[in-house]
Amino acid sequence: MEHKKEAVWRPEVHFSPNYGWLNDPNGLIKLDDEYHMFFQYYPEGTSWGPMHWGHAVSEDLIHWKELPIALYPDDMGYIFSGSCILDKENISGFGKDGEAPVLAFYTSNEATTHQEQQCVAYSHDRVNFTKYDGNPIIPGPEHSNRRDPEVIRNDIIGGFTMILTEEERIAFYHSEDLIHWEMSGSFAPGESGLSGICECPCLFRTETSEGEKWVLMISMILTEEERKKTLSVYNKSGYVMQYYVGDFDGKTFHDTEKADVPLLVDYGTDFYAGVVFSNVDYPLSVGWLGNWEYSADLPTSEEEFRGVMSLPRKLSLVKTEEGLRLKTEILTENIGFKKSRKVSDETADINAGALVLRASAGGEGEIIIGNGTHDISVKITETDYIIDRSNSGRMDFNEKYAEERLGIFRIPRQSKSGNLKLIWDHSVLEIEADNGLTPATLFAFPEKNYDRVSVKGNVTAEIFE
Incomplete structure (x- = not known):
């Protein structure tokens, strides 16, 4: 078609x-x-x-x-x-x-x-x-x-x-x-x-x-x-x-x-x-x-x-x-992505589209997936994950989608493991945090594909794409 x-x-x-x-x-x-x-x-x-x-x-x-x-x-x-x-x-x-x-x-x-x-x-x-x-x-x-x-x-x-x-x-x-x-x-x-x-x-x-x-x-x-x-x-x-x-x-x-x-x-x-x-x-x-x-x-x-x-x-x-x-x-094993590189406190270019990111947080930090104009971020604090899609791309298609209550939200951490897995796929972000105790899923609609990942603070990540 x-x-x-x-x-x-x-x-x-x-x-x-x-x-x-x-x-x-x-x-x-x-x-x-x-x-x-x-x-x-x-x-x-x-x-x-x-x-x-x-x-x-x-x-x-x-x-x-x-x-x-x-x-x-x-x-x-x-x-x-x-x-x-x-x-x-x-x-x-x-x-x-x-x-x-x-x-x-x-x-x-x-x-x-x-x-x-x-x-x-x-x-x-x-x-x-x-x-x-x-x-x-x-x-x-x-x-x-x-x-x-x-x-x-x-x-x-x-x-x-x-x-x-x-x-x-x-x-x-x-x-x-x-x-x-x-x-x-x-x-x-x-x-x-x-x-x-x-x-x-x-x-x-x-x-x-x-x-x-x-x-x-x-x-x-x-x-x-x-x-x-x-x-x-x-x-x-x-x-x-x-x-x-x-x-x-x-x-x-x-x-x-x-x-x-x-x-x-x-x-x-x-x-x-x-x-x-x-x-x-x-x-x-x-x-x-x-x-x-x-x-x-x-x-x-x-x-x-x-x-x-x-x-x-x-x-x-x-x-x-x-x-x-x-x-x-x-479960991401059957996707077939290969590890491309490890990043820590830096910004790395990615192939536009989809990726799997495995991260380990030794303390507070942030992971940002974006394109230079729009992005979606996951902040890791001692007590919470703060997910922010308020500047992730298209927001004008529905008033409720654009409201702060659905654009920025805080999720209490249920474990101190610091292990996260993020799957970004064009408009979908799935997160597996706290060794699976804290999953979170959300949409974002960038006008053009995200093409970079920034890792800040005490976070190390491996990118698979």
Whole structure:
């Protein structure tokens, strides 16, 4: 496809659609040697529209190939977010010729009444999907927020569990056949964290030094009052991803950690709706890089797309002085960049576009990526990281994007390790700080590609490009 504008903002190593609008990752699943990523997609323009499920595959989670659209809107409504599982035993009965079907669980959203109901579709070839003629499998009322089903195997009491958002709570449903579901429990995030309209729930198990634990991740639309609770740990955005650590008894989730502050999956402005892959050996996540406060106006529409996915993230729990905390390892090995040089207290030219920078801070310092006119900086102090994108490039496309609360923000350090990894990719910055305890993701839109890195103070960095 010929694009109207020379690409300055389209990422090299992050997935974006060739054309159109993208948001939440859906149905992440590994099948044989391929990773399948479905996603919220509008193929007819770069603004949000009637949602489809787009589809892409990759062997290394970096290089993606777009496939035909998997699910189209229908008489029941738009195709909202959900999940996929491989029905290995053909419990659903959707299998054919001895082949295990792939089941896609999704929410149908009726555009006029906003009735949200849970549905299922199945595939025999992993590309083309047939919607179950008995949908919906869980009916829903009009004008509701009941969506984004995640289905997992339940090896505690048998059968399967669906995790579903219902307004300001998480609901758990149980099924023996993947078609008929009964509610088994619920969890209210506001009892020990932030509250608001819940979206895109994700429940996974992981081993820790204290034995097996479960993590529940929730994307959340905060009220103005709830935003005030995040002032010490966040950038005052109205959209966050938080997580809880606890136990799952097969029927519902129990928050056993009960942290004193909200536990955030990402501390930047532009990471949302992250979920994990099904059918993999460890928690492996991808999230949507976006923020509903301004994503509808991102200038990338000039390059015929809006919407980017994060790099893959390996998730685990580690013991800290405050308790068990989520560790995020942003996986960059398959990018293939080679080390070009080491820099310390100097400015180095870089190839315009994308890079990975590994830094070690022995004290206070600063890392600046820019082009001589615009830049984005990460300051390291004894207690905080201060991220400043207020002079990073285009700021005029949305009033909220240009506000100081989203342009300069302070993140408390959770470790004194001083190790950071920065991935800059044309318009996306992903940061892995404090050995993965403090990830942060944000956009910046320079008018021309950044072409230099400055390292100041007690910081040494290696550049890979």
